[in-house]
Amino acid sequence: MTLINKLQQLHTSIFSAVESALDGWFLGFTARLVFSSALFFFFVNSAISKVGEGFFGIFSPSAAAYAQILPHIAEAVVYDTSKIDFFPWTIIVIAGTVAELILPITILLGLFTRLSSLAFIGVIAVMTYVDIALHGVPSETIGAFFDQQHNAEIADLRILWLFPLFYLIIKGPGKISLDYLLSKFAKQDETQAQ
Numbered sequence: 001m002t003l004i005n006k007l008q009q010l011h012t013s014i015f016s017a018v019e020s021a022l023d024g025w026f027l028g029f030t031a032r033l034v035f036s037s038a039l040f041f042f043f044v045n046s047a048i049s050k051v052g053e054g055f056f057g058i059f060s061p062s063a064a065a066y067a068q069i070l071p072h073i074a075e076a077v078v079y080d081t082s083k084i085d086f087f088p089w090t091i092i093v094i095a096g097t098v099a100e101l102i103l104p105i106t107i108l109l110g111l112f113t114r115l116s117s118l119a120f121i122g123v124i125a126v127m128t129y130v131d132i133a134l135h136g137v138p139s140e141t142i143g144a145f146f147d148q149q150h151n152a153e154i155a156d157l158r159i160l161w162l163f164p165l166f167y168l169i170i171k172g173p174g175k176i177s178l179d180y181l182l183s184k185f186a187k188q189d190e191t192q193a194q
Helices: 005-020 025-050 065-068 071-076 086-109 113-135 155-171 178-193
Strands: none
Touching: 005 071, 025 065, 025 086, 025 155, 065 071, 065 086, 071 113, 086 113, 113 155
């Protein structure tokens, strides 16, 4: 056996052992932690800034909520939210606020992870559309894929936001998640029912 063959065999055995040790739990757990560590408080704080007064404030969004999600509607009524139609505008703002508040929590916990990740891709798509079409961010903020500018807030950052979500949709949250625990309980119930 040549030196190259021995090195290749060593390489294969080391990385097979690493892959085996991490299989089924590490990547889903890490994708959730990476996404949450970068964006959990960003989106939760954004949702909190949109909530109106009182205990049921989530159902009466603040003027800031309309300004962030539907700036053209808020500007048209000079930020007097009482003049904004409940259907469809207030419903849209409430849905966006609830999504920003609930989805980061479910992703972090690994609860309904695939559905939550898919919904969050929708949140990011809507957020991107609003930033570009309604807030009119400058082109250097938008950026482009494979350009030489490496820090465009939309093209560069949001593609990095999306990657862990795509992973979670395709592979799931892993064994360290509420989804995994719920599936275990469901299998136990099925076994006991038989």
